[in-house]
Amino acid sequence: MTVVARKEYVAVPRDRVENFNGKQLVFISWDHHLLLSAPIMFCLLPQATFGELIESHLLPLLQADPDTAALDWSKVEWLKEGQPWVPDFEASLAANGIGHKEQLRMHTPGLNTVCAVN
Amino acid sequence: MDMKTANKKLSLKDKYKLFTRDLGWEPTYRTKEEVFPYVQYEGIKIHDWDKWEDPFRLTMDSYWKYQAEKERKFYAIIDAHAQNNGHLHITDARYLSALKVFLQAISPGEYAAHKGFARVGREFPGVGTQVACQMQAIDEIRHAQTQIHALSNYNKFYNGFHGFAEHRDRIWYTSVARSFFDDAMAAGPFEFMIAIGFSFEYVLTNLLFVPFMSGAAYNGDMATVTFGFSAQSDEARHMTLGLECIKFMLEQDPDNLPIVQAWIDKWFWRGIRVLSLVSTMMDYMLPKRVMSWREAWNIYGIENGSALFKDLARYGIRAPKGWDHAEEAIDHMSHQLMLGLYQWKFGTSFHVWIPSDEDMDWLSKKYPTTFDKYYRPRWEHIKKHEAATGAPFNNFGLPKLCQCCQLPTLFTEPGDPTLICHRESVYQGERYHFCSDGCKDIFDNEPEKYIQAWLPMPGLMQDPLNGDLAGWMDWVFLKNGEDNGDYATSQDKHNFELWRSMASSNQ
Numbered sequence: 001m002t003v004v005a006r007k008e009y010v011a012v013p014r015d016r017v018e019n020f021n022g023k024q025l026v027f028i029s030w031d032h033h034l035l036l037s038a039p040i041m042f043c044l045l046p047q048a049t050f051g052e053l054i055e056s057h058l059l060p061l062l063q064a065d066p067d068t069a070a071l072d073w074s075k076v077e078w079l080k081e082g083q084p085w086v087p088d089f090e091a092s093l094a095a096n097g098i099g100h101k102e103q104l105r106m107h108t109p110g111l112n113t114v115c116a117v118n
Numbered sequence: 119m120d121m122k123t124a125n126k127k128l129s130l131k132d133k134y135k136l137f138t139r140d141l142g143w144e145p146t147y148r149t150k151e152e153v154f155p156y157v158q159y160e161g162i163k164i165h166d167w168d169k170w171e172d173p174f175r176l177t178m179d180s181y182w183k184y185q186a187e188k189e190r191k192f193y194a195i196i197d198a199h200a201q202n203n204g205h206l207h208i209t210d211a212r213y214l215s216a217l218k219v220f221l222q223a224i225s226p227g228e229y230a231a232h233k234g235f236a237r238v239g240r241e242f243p244g245v246g247t248q249v250a251c252q253m254q255a256i257d258e259i260r261h262a263q264t265q266i267h268a269l270s271n272y273n274k275f276y277n278g279f280h281g282f283a284e285h286r287d288r289i290w291y292t293s294v295a296r297s298f299f300d301d302a303m304a305a306g307p308f309e310f311m312i313a314i315g316f317s318f319e320y321v322l323t324n325l326l327f328v329p330f331m332s333g334a335a336y337n338g339d340m341a342t343v344t345f346g347f348s349a350q351s352d353e354a355r356h357m358t359l360g361l362e363c364i365k366f367m368l369e370q371d372p373d374n375l376p377i378v379q380a381w382i383d384k385w386f387w388r389g390i391r392v393l394s395l396v397s398t399m400m401d402y403m404l405p406k407r408v409m410s411w412r413e414a415w416n417i418y419g420i421e422n423g424s425a426l427f428k429d430l431a432r433y434g435i436r437a438p439k440g441w442d443h444a445e446e447a448i449d450h451m452s453h454q455l456m457l458g459l460y461q462w463k464f465g466t467s468f469h470v471w472i473p474s475d476e477d478m479d480w481l482s483k484k485y486p487t488t489f490d491k492y493y494r495p496r497w498e499h500i501k502k503h504e505a506a507t508g509a510p511f512n513n514f515g516l517p518k519l520c521q522c523c524q525l526p527t528l529f530t531e532p533g534d535p536t537l538i539c540h541r542e543s544v545y546q547g548e549r550y551h552f553c554s555d556g557c558k559d560i561f562d563n564e565p566e567k568y569i570q571a572w573l574p575m576p577g578l579m580q581d582p583l584n585g586d587l588a589g590w591m592d593w594v595f596l597k598n599g600e601d602n603g604d605y606a607t608s609q610d611k612h613n614f615e616l617w618r619s620m621a622s623s624n625q
Contacts, residue, residue, distance in 0.1 A: 002545075003566035004306065006159045011570040013548050019580045027518045027551070032536045035496060037458035038526040039538065040515035043579040061515040064503065082540070101549040103518070103540060114499040115492055115536055 017100040024100040026093065028058055031079075031107045034115055035065050039103060050096050051089035067111040079105040134175050142245040156241040160306040162378075163371035167244035170366050175246065181253055185260065188348050192264055195344045200271045206621060209337040209405040211276070211614035212605055216333060216403040217269060217342065218278045218468035223295040223395055224326070225265040226286040230299035231314050232258035238307040250359050254315075257352040264348055268341040275617075276610050278467045281595030285467050288594040290574040291395070291459065293524040297571065298392050302385075304567065308367065309381050315360030317385035321426065323353060324418040325393055329400050332408040368433040375434050380563070386438030387556035390447075391523035397452035398459060401481065402473065410484035415448045440556040443532050449485055450535050453493040458528045460500070461513035464587075467596050469605035472501050492535050510604050519573045521550040522557035529553050545569060 003009050017024050024046050029039035042057050054073070062068040078085045080102065087096050087104075098104070128136070145153050157164070198204075208214070232255050239251030266282075273279035286292050302313035331346030367374045397411035409417075427437045460470045473481065478497060482489040500511045517526035531539045532555075541552040545565040552558040561568045583589050591598050605611055 003564045004160055004309075005566075006155070009566060011566045013569040014572050015576040015580075016548065021581070021584065023579070025576060025579065029518075029538055029540070031538075034454075034457075034530075034536065034538070035499065036513050036515060037454070037461060038517035038528040039540075041518050041575055041579075043585060061513065064511065064513065066499070081542075099549065101551070103542065103551060105540065112536075114495045 015101070020100075024093070026053070026098055027101070027103045028053075029103070029105050030062070030065075031105055032115075033065055033067065033111075033113045035113060036061065044093070046094040046098075047092050049090060049092055050087045050098070053093065054089070065113055067108070067113045070111060071108065075108070077107040077109070079107060130175075138245045138249055141248055150243065154241060154243045156307055157243060160308050160377065162308045162367055162374050164367075165370055167242075167247070169369065170244045170246045171362060175249070184351075185256075188351070189260075189264075192344055192348045193267075196268055196271070196341055199268075199341045199344075203621070204339075204341055205272055205275045206614070206618050207338045207340075211608075211610045212403065212405045212469070212471065213337045213339065214272065214276055214278070214610060215468040215470065215605070216330075216399040217272065217339070218282075219291075219395060219399055219403070220330065221265065221269050221279060221282045222285040222289070222467060223292040223392075225262055225269075226283065226292075227295050227299050228258050228262035228265065230303060231318075232256075232262060234299075234303045234310050234314060237303075238310050241307040247363075250355075254352075254356055254359060257349075257356065261345075261349045261352070264345045268345045271341060275613065277597070277608070278469075278601040278610070281467065281601075284595040288574070289467060289596065290462075290465060290519075291525075293574055294395060295392050297522075297524045298388050301388065301567070308363075308377075311360065311363045312378065312381040313385045313388075315356065316364050317382065317389050319353065319356045320360040321386065321423060322389040322393060323357070324422060325414055326396055327353070328418060329408055329411075329414045330396070333400065333404045336406045336408050337404055364430070365433070368430075368435070379435060382435065383439040384560050384563075386444075387440040387554075387560065388523065390440065390444045391525060391553075391557070394451045394455050394525065394529075397448075398456045401452040401484070402456045402470075402477075407480070410481075411452045412448055412484060419448075420445075439559075440554075443554070443556065446532060447529065449488045450492070450530065453481075453485070453489065454528050454530065455525075457493070457496055458517070458526055461511060462517070462526075463510070463603055464512055464514075464598070465591075465596070465602065467594075467601045469603065469608045469610060471605040472497055472504075488535065516575045516578070518551055519575050520553035520557050521568055521571055521573070522552055522560050524571065524573060525553060527551060527553040 003011070015025070020043060022045060023043050026042050026044070027039040028042065030036075040058070040061060042053060044053065044057065059068070062071075073089075078087055080098070082105075085104075151158070235251045235255035235258060239248050239255060242248055242251065269279060286296055299314075302310050305313060327346060327349070331343055331350075334340075334342035334346065364378065367378055400407065400409070400411045400414060423437070423441075427435065456470075459466060460472070463470045478489075478494055482494060485493075503511050517528065519525065520527050527538065527540070529539055531537045539554055541555060541558040543550050543552070543558060543562055543565070546569075548569065550561060550565075550569065552561060577583075578587075578590050579585050583593065588598070596602060600609055
């Protein structure tokens with residue numbers, strides 16, 4: 001059994017995609033950029049394009065980081081489920097295969113913001 | 119007449135025996151298993167309940183006498199504190215942030231511990247166990263009450279104290295403590311004893327209470343010092359209960375060892391995550407600091423913890439699995455969490471500030487290998503950013519939370535303090551995220567328990583709030599512009615300085 005219990009115990013997850021009124025969650029973090037402390041949560045429609053997620057949702061928040069001005073989006077190395085991955089900026093989140101609660105990581109060698117990289 | 123009469127006065131031991139004998143009856147029309155249905159399913163094997171020794175055994179009449187005496191002293195001092203304007207005698211109003219975090223996150227844990235001990239006192243069959251748990255249940259509710267009463271005087275004058283019960287349930291940074299206690303209370307009686315009686319009371323409590331009460335003393339807060347003293351003599355009894363319980367389990371059957379060890383691993387790690395809040399209080403929130411979080415860990419974690427686990431080694435117990443990771447993380451956790459609290463300060467019911475130059479020098483002395491390299495540059499950048507834009511540095515990007523400890527996943531990879539630690543598991547087609555291997559292991563061991571966690575950030579995006587930040591503030595009892603934000607512009611700072619100047623001048 002996947003929980004120590006006296007009898008059959010079935011739990012209900014609280015964050016299933018159907019609880020978000022048609023939207024989904026997606027998390028983005030920028031490796032070695034810790035000025036923003038944690039991966040950022042976004043909640044948007046799976047039909048939204050990846051470009052829209054970056055332009056309208058992520059970029060305004062990244063303005064606090066001095067490396068953002070030097071970001072070349074065509075050179076960002078993306079990780080999805082920890083594996084190298086290439087997004088299509090024109091396609092939707094769904095068409096990009098970005099599922100509910102997916103974690104995407106940006107890796108930008110050479111840019112290392114205000115903190116030292118080991 | 120030389121007739122011998124029996125001693126009028128019973129010995130303590132006889133008294134205890136007579137007092138408890140009626141609890142240990144043999145059921146006649148129900149089986150023992152029906153009367154005590156919760157003692158077997160966790161897999162702990164007990165052969166002789168009478169082997170549970172309670173070296174602190176107290177009879178109820180002496181218990182009431184001692185506790186009543188402590189209460190009288192406590193309330194006399196609390197009254198004096200209120201009448202003497204104790205709220206103006208603290209070092210300065212920054213100190214209040216530590217108190218608010220304590221009241222919102224930790225005091226409700228005392229109440230949870232009360233409920234838990236009341237329950238396990240009923241669930242354990244052994245008489246000594248039942249009495250010890252019952253008394254601890256009463257102690258814990260007393261601790262919750264005295265803490266709330268001690269801090270209620272501050273609530274008359276300052277912001278952020280008024281909604282601690284709602285903050286405990288709803289706000290985001292308290293959920294690390296809430297989920298800790300919910301997890302313990304949803305466990306069986308033996309695991310509860312390891313979680314609260316052993317890991318929390320024995321291994322971690324000194325890291326929480328000693329620095330916190332010393333912090334109160336250093337910062338002129340007599341009310342808090344008093345509830346600390348009032349609780350301290352109970353803690354010795356609680357620690358003994360926790361230690362006796364673990365020895366009892368290990369002595370009863372060799373099959374108990376792997377179960378107990380897994381619980382120690384789990385609850386040590388959960389405890390470390392709760393203490394990350396305490397680390398920010400010690401390193402950043404106390405105007406007059408007692409010692410750094412690192413120094414506290416060296417004394418109360420390493421010295422005391424190592425002695426304890428050496429003592430338990432004869433039963434086959436080893437140090438908790440996350441010990442080495444914790445040791446490495448000690449030099450980082452307060453800085454990583456405080457930088458997070460600072461940038462999400464619109465959502466905290468206490469005030470934060472950028473450490474002054476003097477404070478940063480203190481931090482770099484206390485953390486010579488980490489602060490200047492990793493954390494000072496971030497604080498300096500934030501300071502520059504605020505000076506350039508004239509606006510507070512806020513991160514309106516809501517953080518991803520750990521499914522287990524429920525803190526934002528802001529802690530870094532072991533061995534690399536520049537990279538966030540990313541961990542995830544998929545269970546029944548659903549994805550879950552964690553802040554660390556420790557939290558992921560806890561989830562993977564009992565996923566059915568943790569998938570139902572209510573996480574504040576995803577919760578904010580669901581009905582009825584659907585991402586409405588102002589609506590969320592109302593719901594968590596957070597008054598925007600009063601309870602939250604930077605200390606420099608707060609009413610707390612303004613009022614404290616105003617009232618204090620009125621007390622010392624003729625203006």
